[in-house]
Amino acid sequence: SSYGADPAVVTLKYSTFANPGLKSYGKMEQYCKEIEKRTGGRVKLQLYPGSTLAPAKFTYNAVLDGVADVGHLVFSYSRGSFPLIEILDLPLGSKAGSLSTHLMNAWYKKFQPKELKELKILFITGKGPNIIHTKRPVNKLADLKGMKIRTTGLGEKIVSGLGAVPVGMAMPETYDAIQKGVAEGVLAPEEALLNWRFAEVVKYTTPLYGANSSACIAHVMSKKKWDSLPEDVRKIWDKFNEEWIDVVAKMYDEEDIEGEAFAKKKGVKMLALSKEDQAKCAAAAQPILQDYIKRMKAKGLPGEESVKFCLDYIKARQK
Amino acid sequence: MEGFQRIVHGIAKGMGMMSALVLFAMMAVTCLDVVGRYFGHPVPGTYDMVGIGGGAVLALGLAMSHVAGMRISMNSLYKRPEFLRRMVNVLVSVLSVGTLALISWRCFKLGNDLLKREVVSDTIQIPLYPFLYLAGLGMSVYCIVVLVEFLMTFRKGITDQEGR
Amino acid sequence: MSVLVITVLTLAMLFLLFTTGMSIGIAMAFAGFIGFSLLVGVDAALGLIAVDIYTVFSSYGLTVIILFTLMGQIAVRAGIARDVYDCTYKWAGHLPGGLALGTIVAGALFKAVCGSGTATTAMFAGISLPEMDRYGYDKRLSTGVVATLGTVGGLIPPSQTLILYGLITGTSLGQLFLAGIIPGIVLAFSFVVTLYVWCSINPTLGPRGDRSTWKARFLSLPSVGWIVAIFVGVFGGLMAGLFTPTEAGSIGSAAVLILSLVKGSINWKGTVRALTESAYMACMMLFLLAGATILGHFFAVTRAPNMVSDFLGTLNLNPYVVIGMICAIYLIGGEFIDDLAFFMLATPIFLPVVQNLGFDLIWFGIVITATLMIGVVIPPLAMLVFLVAGIAKVPMGTVYKGIYPFLAAMAICVLLFMFFPQISLWLPNLLMK
Ligand code: NA
Ligand code: NA
Numbered sequence: 038s039s040y041g042a043d044p045a046v047v048t049l050k051y052s053t054f055a056n057p058g059l060k061s062y063g064k065m066e067q068y069c070k071e072i073e074k075r076t077g078g079r080v081k082l083q084l085y086p087g088s089t090l091a092p093a094k095f096t097y098n099a100v101l102d103g104v105a106d107v108g109h110l111v112f113s114y115s116r117g118s119f120p121l122i123e124i125l126d127l128p129l130g131s132k133a134g135s136l137s138t139h140l141m142n143a144w145y146k147k148f149q150p151k152e153l154k155e156l157k158i159l160f161i162t163g164k165g166p167n168i169i170h171t172k173r174p175v176n177k178l179a180d181l182k183g184m185k186i187r188t189t190g191l192g193e194k195i196v197s198g199l200g201a202v203p204v205g206m207a208m209p210e211t212y213d214a215i216q217k218g219v220a221e222g223v224l225a226p227e228e229a230l231l232n233w234r235f236a237e238v239v240k241y242t243t244p245l246y247g248a249n250s251s252a253c254i255a256h257v258m259s260k261k262k263w264d265s266l267p268e269d270v271r272k273i274w275d276k277f278n279e280e281w282i283d284v285v286a287k288m289y290d291e292e293d294i295e296g297e298a299f300a301k302k303k304g305v306k307m308l309a310l311s312k313e314d315q316a317k318c319a320a321a322a323q324p325i326l327q328d329y330i331k332r333m334k335a336k337g338l339p340g341e342e343s344v345k346f347c348l349d350y351i352k353a354r355q356k
Numbered sequence: 357m358e359g360f361q362r363i364v365h366g367i368a369k370g371m372g373m374m375s376a377l378v379l380f381a382m383m384a385v386t387c388l389d390v391v392g393r394y395f396g397h398p399v400p401g402t403y404d405m406v407g408i409g410g411g412a413v414l415a416l417g418l419a420m421s422h423v424a425g426m427r428i429s430m431n432s433l434y435k436r437p438e439f440l441r442r443m444v445n446v447l448v449s450v451l452s453v454g455t456l457a458l459i460s461w462r463c464f465k466l467g468n469d470l471l472k473r474e475v476v477s478d479t480i481q482i483p484l485y486p487f488l489y490l491a492g493l494g495m496s497v498y499c500i501v502v503l504v505e506f507l508m509t510f511r512k513g514i515t516d517q518e519g520r
Numbered sequence: 521m522s523v524l525v526i527t528v529l530t531l532a533m534l535f536l537l538f539t540t541g542m543s544i545g546i547a548m549a550f551a552g553f554i555g556f557s558l559l560v561g562v563d564a565a566l567g568l569i570a571v572d573i574y575t576v577f578s579s580y581g582l583t584v585i586i587l588f589t590l591m592g593q594i595a596v597r598a599g600i601a602r603d604v605y606d607c608t609y610k611w612a613g614h615l616p617g618g619l620a621l622g623t624i625v626a627g628a629l630f631k632a633v634c635g636s637g638t639a640t641t642a643m644f645a646g647i648s649l650p651e652m653d654r655y656g657y658d659k660r661l662s663t664g665v666v667a668t669l670g671t672v673g674g675l676i677p678p679s680q681t682l683i684l685y686g687l688i689t690g691t692s693l694g695q696l697f698l699a700g701i702i703p704g705i706v707l708a709f710s711f712v713v714t715l716y717v718w719c720s721i722n723p724t725l726g727p728r729g730d731r732s733t734w735k736a737r738f739l740s741l742p743s744v745g746w747i748v749a750i751f752v753g754v755f756g757g758l759m760a761g762l763f764t765p766t767e768a769g770s771i772g773s774a775a776v777l778i779l780s781l782v783k784g785s786i787n788w789k790g791t792v793r794a795l796t797e798s799a800y801m802a803c804m805m806l807f808l809l810a811g812a813t814i815l816g817h818f819f820a821v822t823r824a825p826n827m828v829s830d831f832l833g834t835l836n837l838n839p840y841v842v843i844g845m846i847c848a849i850y851l852i853g854g855e856f857i858d859d860l861a862f863f864m865l866a867t868p869i870f871l872p873v874v875q876n877l878g879f880d881l882i883w884f885g886i887v888i889t890a891t892l893m894i895g896v897v898i899p900p901l902a903m904l905v906f907l908v909a910g911i912a913k914v915p916m917g918t919v920y921k922g923i924y925p926f927l928a929a930m931a932i933c934v935l936l937f938m939f940f941p942q943i944s945l946w947l948p949n950l951l952m953k
Contacts (some may be wrong), residue, residue: 050560050821058690087688087864089820091568098469103560104569104817117476117483140578144517183396189403190478205403205479207581209683210764212693218761234686234693272748375803376795379590382583386770390763403580406766410586411578414803420796421803428808428910431917432541448542455550462570493572 047266048081049258052105054093057086059232060292062259064285069279075273080266082107098257101155110156110255113190120336124329124343125163125253125267126191128322130246131351134226134289137163137251140350142282149342157263159256160278162285164226165293166249167192169201170239171222172215174306178314187211187220195248196224212238227296228289236300243308246275247319357511361504365423368497372420375413382409401480408477411487415494419501449506456499463492523559526821530555534815535900544906545804548811549573555818568817575738576810580766585639585805587769588796591776592643596650597790598780600747605651607740610732617719617726619655620711623648627669630706632676633758635765637896641670641904642805645911646798658725659914663716664922665906667734668711671893671930675704681863681892685885688867692882695948699882703890703944710929718925744784750775804910808903816861825866832873839877843884843938846870847891850894854895863892883937886944890934897923 051069055062071080080264085091091099093114100108112119113126125144131137141161145153175181182200189205196203204220214220215238223235230236263271297307324345333340389402399405416423434444467488475484534551539542549569552933576582581667595601605619612618623644631640652662674681677697686693719726732740754772763771777794780786782825786794832842849870853862867888874884894903896904899920909916937943 056688077545083823085820086427086868089861089865092571092576092816095571098466098471098567098571103564104568104571106942113478114709115473115475116478116481118470118473120474163896185393193400193479202393202398203400204393206764206766207403209581209680209687210766211679212683214761214764217758219764219767237694372796372799373792374790375799379586379795379799383587383590383770383773387774390767390771394762406583407578407580410580410583411574413586413799414577414806417796417799417803418807421807424797424800425890425913426800426804426910428804428906429541430538430544431915433539444540448537448540449535451550452542452546455546455553458553458566459549459569459573462566463574466570466574466864472825487578488570488574490665491570491577495573 041266046079046081047270048083049106049262050090050104050251051082051084051107051109051235052088052090052096052099053084053086053108054088054111055086060228060288060295061285062086064288068104068281072274072277075277076270080274096257097156100257100262101264103259105211106262107159107256107258110253110257112253114326116190118319119150119152120344121148121333121338121340122151122253123191124326124340124347125161126250127143127325127329128195128245128248128250129351130249130319130322130346130355131163131251132244132246132249132355134163134165134251134293135286136351136354137166137253138282138286138289139354140253140347141253143350144343144346147346148339150338155260156255157258157260159254159258159274160282160285160288161255163251163253165228165289165296166244166251167195167224167226168242168244168249169222169224170230170242170305172238172240173221174241174308175243176308176310176318178310184221185219186222186224187214194325195245195250195321198325199318200249208233208292211235215239224298226293227300228292230296230303230305231299232292232296236296236303236305239305241306241308242297242300243310245318246315248322357504357508359464361508364497364500364504366402368419368423368501371416371494371497372424375416375420378409378412378416385409401477401482404477404479404482408482408484408487414491415487415491418494419497422498422501445506449502449510453499453503453506456495456502460492460495460499463488463495467492476479523822526558527824530818531559536781538900543566543906545808548808548815550689552811552814552816552818556814556821559818559821569814572813572817573810576813577805582806582809584634584636584766585642585767586798586802587766587773588634588636588639588643588648589801589805590794591769591773592646593794593798593801594773594776594780594786595747596647597794597858598776598783598786600744600776600780600785601647601651602654603743604747607744609655609729610740613655613729614731615716616723616728617657617661617715617729619648619652619657620661620715620726621718623652623665624669624672624708624711624715625657627666628672628704629755631669631672631757633765633768635680637670637672637674637893638805638809638903638907639769641666641907642801644669644912645908646801649908649912652726653717655729656727658922659918660922661725662922663797663908663912663914663919664924664926665715666912667897667902667904667919667923667928668930670904670907671897672704672708672711673708674698674889674893675886675889677704678703678890681889683866684883685867685889688864689871689881689885692887696880696885698948698951699886699944700889702947703886703933704812706936706943707890707893707930707933710933711926714925714929746779747776750779786787801911805907808906812861812903819853819862825849825862825869829869829873831933838877840938842873842877843879843887846873847934847938850888850891851895851898854892854898854901860893863888880941880945882948883941883944887934887937890930890937894927894930894934897927 054192072080091104096110125141141163181215184201185204186196186198186201187204193203330340360491389399392398434440471485530551537547553565608622612622627644649662682696686696905919909919
């Protein structure tokens with residue numbers, strides 16, 4: 038067992054909500070192995086999947102209290118708590134998980150918001166863009182009008198901004214709900230077509246262009262725990278995180294591609310909106326960004342710079 | 357002590373009534389949401405409200421649930437001799453009161469933390485800390501109910517023995 | 521102290537606390553707290569308890585339990601339960617254990633609506649136990665039937681366990697749901713047969729009434745017509761996609777309440793009573809689940825399933841023996857913590873073992889889900905038994921006595937599912953390949 042063993046070996050409990058069987062979970066296993074290897078076995082990471090160690094909603098507390106040593110933190114699960122970084126969850130229009138991932142890490146390096154001061158951010162990941170998967174075709178934005186789309190949290194504003202009707206329900210309920218028609222679609226990345234099997238119950242997929250958003254999720258430790266590690270271990274680990282960002286960024290693209298391939302096999306059709314409708318999507322995202330700027334201003338935080346940084350970053354790297 | 361118990365049970369009962377009210381509201385909101393959704397106008401944040409509402413129902417109802425005899429436990433195997441029964445009773449009560457007190461304290465503490473960090477619900481952004489305080493309050497009253505119950509049986513046991 | 525010693529001591533303490541008559545929920549919370557403190561640290565354990573309790577309390581998915589309990593309580597207060605059981609008695613009262621038979625059939629159908637075994641048991645414990653009492657049914661029989669009701673539905677879609685399994689293993693949810701249908705029916709049927717045989721052998725358990733005339737039977741129908749209409753409406757609404765199973769609890773409660781008010785069969789006082797009773801019942805049940813969650817988090821950090829899996833890997837055994845051992849491990853693991861929590865912990869760990877042996881994952885899903893259904897009712901740590909004993913206010917022993925015959929039936933079914941994969945795989949292969 039790992040307890041009370043060699044004092045030079047630190048065993049860290051790594052809590053995640055991700056389920057085994059997911060590609061992203063496999064990557065996390067790889068990450069743990071690699072850390073162990075690079076630190077010469079001095080750091081051992083033990084993964085606890087499927088929220089078996091701590092509920093996802095309270096990852097922040099779990100990490101600070103020491104329930105877990107490393108946590109998989111979804112910023113939008115504790116809204117209000119991380120105001121400035123909320124921008125990364127808003128519709129910025131990134132078309133790829135890799136771009137979102139790089140943007141998020143670059144944003145963090147630049148802004149280092151005070152709200153995260155108790156945390157050591159190992160690396161941040163942005164999943165593939167949240168787009169809509171529906172039972173009826175959405176060939177033009179008007180088709181979306183009144184359609185019931187499953188989403189919660191920040192997605193609600195996006196969905197209603199596009200004229201659809203947001204429906205809130207638990208994620209595991211969604212498959213059944215779409216099949217029966219309680220919801221007529223879902224706002225999710227393409228990987229969900231495979232990972233949540235939505236391809237079995239939807240028939241069409243439509244990107245939202247300027248209204249694309251990505252879930253911002255970080256792998257974190259408490260600063261205290263991090264600082265307790267030997268300095269050379271921290272150096273090795275930090276260096277590895279830098280390399281790792283590239284690896285996971287690619288993985289999110291691959292995950293979406295696999296989702297798309299699975300969907301195509303199930304007969305799901307990939308649709309596209311006209312240039313005009315694409316502009317409307319971008320316009321629908323505007324009030325959400327403006328609202329963010331306003332709220333940050335009230336808190337004395339650099340909201341405007343934050344938005345500008347993100348939009349410029351994407352513009353420079355995306356057609 | 358009897359007077360104090362009456363007061364505590366009164367508080368528990370009042371909270372129980374509020375718990376029923378919240379439950380009714382949860383039912384009503386969900387129905388409104390379902391009907392509204394049919395016409396393209398769901399109630400925003402029903403998902404948030406139902407989850408949080410469920411937490412409030414349970415926090416408010418806990419103490420009265422105990423008073424009303426809703427308990428899940430096995431029968432005690434330690435009925436004889438009398439002194440063993442009393443010792444086990446003391447142990448169980450101390451552990452129960454202690455555990456509930458700990459939970460209650462931590463709920464308040466978590467509430468403080470969520471207040472400090474301004475955590476709000478996912479969709480309609482209701483502050484979450486009041487509901488943690490409510491859970492702490494519910495646990496406290498539950499804890500006091502169990503404590504008073506223990507003190508009363510303890511005292512009764514002593515008077516019984518003196519009377520013998 | 522080593523992990524193994526801490527684990528064993530903590531669990532021994534837990535069972536000792538059970539025998540003192542301590543509230544089971546509090547005992548689990550306490551043991552989980554102590555164990556977590558020893559393994560990880562006091563600060564971490566203190567952090568854990570409030571987070572776990574509040575997460576369970578405010579879980580959207582678990583509100584289904586509260587709302588279906590409410591629906592049941594309104595039906596009881598409005599005398600609907602009485603009407604329904606009177607009617608059932610006219611039709612099936614002359615059969616051995618007729619009312620219990622009706623309860624099983626209704627329970628299996630109901631589970632298909634609400635999706636939660638716990639919610640099904642909670643609702644039927646509220647409704648059926650007093651009614652079966654009224655007709656002189658033995659408590660062992662009535663409580664045993666209600667406790668097993670929650671398991672009947674484990675395989676009938678939409679099953680939470682199957683959804684979780686599908687997501688963990690990457691299997692198709694559609695195929696899993698299809699695979700669960702026939703085993704679910706086989707299981708429900710085996711319960712009916714068990715009940716019939718048991719009551720035939722010992723007629724005092726579920727006393728047979730006189731055969732009612734056809735006239736009396738049909739005359740009893742109008743009194744239940746409108747509640748049947750509500751059920752058909754709720755079923756229909758679900759099928760038509762008007763609402764989710766979680767929402768169905770609210771819709772059903774509201775429909776029953778409104779119709780009872782209109783009919784004048786429930787008054788203001790009865791409504792308040794139904795609301796408070798169901799809130800209190802829900803508190804009892806969910807505090808238990810919260811305690812189990814804390815204990816489950818302790819159990820997670822013991823990493824016991826990993827140790828066992830590593831050990832299994834070193835043995836060289838017949839594949840079916842390995843599957844049998846894995847099932848046994850689920851049963852034993854489910855003894856210490858909530859079975860679904862154990863399922864989440866253990867499945868990812870044992871999955872590679874099953875895959876390496878070349879077994880079909882859909883088939884394994886059905887076998888392990890059925891095994892889990894046994895786990896929730898076998899003593900000593902059996903959630904559904906706890907719930908029924910708490911709601912009915914009878915000793916656990918009474919419920920256990922009522923469960924054994926059904927347990928035997930379940931065990932036979934699991935063996936059938938294990939050795940005849942076609943029972944599970946025929947339907948999905950027919951429709952989805
Ligand atoms: Na169990
Ligand atoms: Na069990």
